[in-house]
Amino acid sequence: MTEVVTFEQARRRHHPKAGGTNPKGKSQFFNRQELRDILQSYSRGVIAGDWLDYAVDWSETGAAFAIYGQVSAVPIFSIVKRAKQGRRTAGYQLVGRGGILKSDRALGAVLKMLDSRRTALVKS
Structure with missing residues (x-):
C-alpha cells in the first residue's frame, strides 16, 4: 500500500540532519560553479x-x-x-541509502566517488 507523506516529512526522512547553523543566518546553497559541476555529473x-x-x-x-x-x-x-561551522570549513558529503559514503572539503572528490558508484551500478 502506498503511504502519502508531506514534502516536509519526506525531506526529514530522506535527508541527513546537519549540525550547527550558518553564522550569518542566511541560507546555504551551492554556488554557480558547484551547481554546474553537480549537473554535469548528474547529466552523465x-x-x-x-x-x-x-x-x-x-x-x-x-x-x-x-x-x-x-x-x-x-x-x-x-x-x-x-555550512561552515566555527573554525571548520564548509564540506561536502555523498550520502547513499546506507549512510554517508564520502566526506571531503572538495566537491570534486565527492563527485568522483559519485561517478565511480554510478559505473559500479552499471557493471553489476
Missing part, C-alpha cells in the same frame, strides 16, 4: 539511463542535491554541502 547518469530526476533543498545548515532513479520515491544519492 541521465544519459546512461541510471537516473531520472533530481531535487534541490537548502537551509541555514546546508544544501542538498538529491538524485532519484527510475522508479524511486527515495533518493539513490544526495550531495550535501554543509
Whole structure:
C-alpha cells in the first residue's frame, strides 16, 4: 500500500540532519560553479539511463542535491554541502541509502566517488 507523506516529512526522512547553523543566518546553497559541476555529473547518469530526476533543498545548515532513479520515491544519492561551522570549513558529503559514503572539503572528490558508484551500478 502506498503511504502519502508531506514534502516536509519526506525531506526529514530522506535527508541527513546537519549540525550547527550558518553564522550569518542566511541560507546555504551551492554556488554557480558547484551547481554546474553537480549537473554535469548528474547529466552523465541521465544519459546512461541510471537516473531520472533530481531535487534541490537548502537551509541555514546546508544544501542538498538529491538524485532519484527510475522508479524511486527515495533518493539513490544526495550531495550535501554543509555550512561552515566555527573554525571548520564548509564540506561536502555523498550520502547513499546506507549512510554517508564520502566526506571531503572538495566537491570534486565527492563527485568522483559519485561517478565511480554510478559505473559500479552499471557493471553489476
